[in-house]
Amino acid sequence: MRPVIVAAFALLIGTAAQAAGWRIETVPTPARVDAIETVDGSVDVNAGGLWYRLMIGDKGAVLTFLDDGPMIERPDGELPDGHVAIGSGDIARAWLAEPTDRYDHGILGGKLEAGAVVIERRDGAQQTVKLKPDAVFEDLKPRIVDLDGDGHDEVVLIKSSLTQGSSLAVIGLRKNRYEIVAETPALGAPHRWLDVAGIADFTGAGNDNKQIALVRQPHVVGELQLWTYDGGRLRQRAAVPDAADHIAGTRAIDMDAVADFDGDGVADLAVPSLDRTRLRFIGFTPQAHEIGSIALPAAAATDMAVLADGAKPPVALGLADGSLVVVRPAP
Numbered sequence: 650m651r652p653v654i655v656a657a658f659a660l661l662i663g664t665a666a667q668a669a670g671w672r673i674e675t676v677p678t679p680a681r682v683d684a685i686e687t688v689d690g691s692v693d694v695n696a697g698g699l700w701y702r703l704m705i706g707d708k709g710a711v712l713t714f715l716d717d718g719p720m721i722e723r724p725d726g727e728l729p730d731g732h733v734a735i736g737s738g739d740i741a742r743a744w745l746a747e748p749t750d751r752y753d754h755g756i757l758g759g760k761l762e763a764g765a766v767v768i769e770r771r772d773g774a775q776q777t778v779k780l781k782p783d784a785v786f787e788d789l790k791p792r793i794v795d796l797d798g799d800g801h802d803e804v805v806l807i808k809s810s811l812t813q814g815s816s817l818a819v820i821g822l823r824k825n826r827y828e829i830v831a832e833t834p835a836l837g838a839p840h841r842w843l844d845v846a847g848i849a850d851f852t853g854a855g856n857d858n859k860q861i862a863l864v865r866q867p868h869v870v871g872e873l874q875l876w877t878y879d880g881g882r883l884r885q886r887a888a889v890p891d892a893a894d895h896i897a898g899t900r901a902i903d904m905d906a907v908a909d910f911d912g913d914g915v916a917d918l919a920v921p922s923l924d925r926t927r928l929r930f931i932g933f934t935p936q937a938h939e940i941g942s943i944a945l946p947a948a949a950a951t952d953m954a955v956l957a958d959g960a961k962p963p964v965a966l967g968l969a970d971g972s973l974v975v976v977r978p979a980p
Contacts, residue, residue: 670941670978670979671928671930671941671942671943671976671977671978671979672943672976672977672978672979673943673945673946673974673975673976674710674974674975674976674977675946675972675973675974676703676710676712676965676972676973676974676975678694678696678701678712678972678973679696679697679699679701679712680696680697680698680699680971681696681697681971682694682695682696682951682967682968682971682972682973683695683696683697683698683951683967683971684901684951684952684967685703685951685952685953685954685965685966685967686952686954687903687952687954687955692704692954692956692965693715694712694965694967694973696973699714699715700714700715700717701713701714701715702715703954703956703965703973704956705956705957705963705975710975724742724744724746724767726746726747726767727744727745727746728744728745728746728748728761728762728763728789729748729759729761730758730759730789730900731744731745731763731789731790732744732789732790733790734790734791734792734793734804735793736793736802738771738793738795738800738801738802739770739771739800739801739802739822740768740769740770740771740793740802740804741769741770741771741773742768742769743766743767743768743769743791743793743804744766744767744791745763745765745766745767745786745788745789745790745791745806746763746764746765746766746767746777747763747764747765747777747779748761748762748763748764749761749762749763749764749785750762751764751782751785751811752785752787752809752811752839754787754809754839754840754842755898756787756840756842756895756897756898757787757788757789757898757899757900757902758898758899758900762785762786762787762809763785763786763788764779764780764785764786765777765778765779765780765786766778766786766791766804766806766820768791768804768820768827776826776827778820778827778828778829780808783810783811783812784808784809784810784811785808785809785811786806786807786808786809786818787807787808787809787815787842788806788807788845788902789900789902790902791804791805791806792804792805792806792845792848794848794859795857795859796819796848796858796859796861796878797857797858797878797879798856798857798858798859801821801822803819803820803821803830803878804819804820804821804827805817805818805819805820805845805848805861806818806820807842807843807844807845808829808832809839809842810835810839811839812838812839813835813836813837813838813839814835814836814837814838814839814840814841814842815835815836815841815842815843816832816833816834816835816836816843817832817833817843817845817861817863817876817883818831818832819831819832819878819883830881831878831881831882831883832883833876833883833885836865836866841866842866842867842868843863843864843865843866844863844864844867844894844895844902845861845862845863845902846862846863846864846873846892846894846905846918846920847861847862847905847906847907847916847918848860848861848862848907849862849907849916850915850916851875851915851916851917851918851932851933851934852877852886852915852933852934853913853914853915853916853934858877858878858879860875860876860877860886860933861875861876861877861878861883862874862875862876862905862907862918863876864892864893864894864895864905864920867892867893867894867895867923868893868895868896868897871890871891871892871893871922871923872888872889872890872892873888873889873890873892873918873920873931874887874888874889875887875888875933875937886933887933887936887937888937889931889937889939890923891922891923891929892920892921892922892923892929892931893920893921893922893923893924893925894920894921896925896950901950901951901952902952903952903953904920904921904925904949904951904952904953904966905918905919905920905921905953906918906919906953906954906955906964907919907955908955908961908962908964909959909960909961909962910930910932910940910941910960910961910962911930911932911940911960911961912960912961913932913934914960915932915933915934917930917931917932917933917940918930918931918932918933919931919953919964919976921945921948921949922942924948925945925948925949925950925969926944926945926947926948926949927942927943927944927945928942928943928945928949928964928966928976929941929942930942943976945968945974946968946970946972946974947968947969947970947972948968948969949966949967949968949969950966950967950968950969951966951967951968952966953965953966954966956975961977961978962977963975963976963977963978964976964977
């Protein structure tokens with residue numbers, strides 16, 4: 650991709666909404682914003698079918714036209730619209746495979762779900778973890794992370810039973826083979842779904858352990874939960890009501906962001922409210938609490954992206970009216 654700068658858009662600070670230490674700044678765009686993707690640390694915005702790169706500088710937001718969309722290598726047999734996960738540890742890559750129509754939910758906007766996940770190790774060896782015919786991986790991307798700090802990566806996915814609904818599944822290495830090593834209880838009925846909101850050290854323990862934040866049934870229940878993987882088991886640590894990070898029938902499953910939003914050195918989570926009209930900032934230490942929230946000009950509608958490193962970074966998201974906004978701490 651060869652970026653060509655076509656516009657430098659000043660943020661509309663004069664009309665910024667402010668609440669609880671945060672402000673909203675609208676970024677003018679050449680067309681309606683349909684999607685936001687974070688690729689290799691860069692934030693790309695799709696507006697009117699064309700891709701732009703979004704960067705935040707001292708003088709405002711800069712949209713840079715891209716002559717191509719995000720360039721993603723797709724392995725043979727990958728789930729359509731799936732995402733290849735890239736790891737930095739002993740798992741090099743992972744992707745969803747063996748598309749199947751045996752589950753008639755369509756919560757992610759299509760009729761196909763994955764019947765398996767392919768895991769490629771750092772030495773190039775591959776293994777396919779297949780599900781039985783009574784379940785699918787109802788997800789778009791594996792998440793590669795060392796959850797328990799033992800030096801070996803796990804893979805985190807949403808698994809859905811055709812009769813019992815979704816659960817959170819952890820795939821780990823056992824006797825040199827990958828298999829599902831832990832699951833949360835299934836939600837109890839078909840067409841009940843979970844979405845992973847983020848994985849980080851949300852408790853600040855500093856022992857290389859990471860916790861998994863997920864939203865239970867983000868379309869109707871909206872309970873934000875925090876789970877830890879320890880001793881080969883998943884245990885729930887916290888629950889917070891009024892959260893949503895997905896719109897039924899869409900592929901935007903990252904309508905949330907992980908960063909240190911209160912400046913205490915510990916990861917927090919930004920997530921819309923259940924009706925998606927407010928952006929909430931949630932911390933989990935010393936216990937689950939709301940750091941702050943701010944009303945949005947329209948309902949959240951796209952994935953969210955963090956625009957800077959360090960404490961209290963700005964985040965970007967697209968809204969249901971087609972606008973692009975940046976939410977950042979107020980001066």
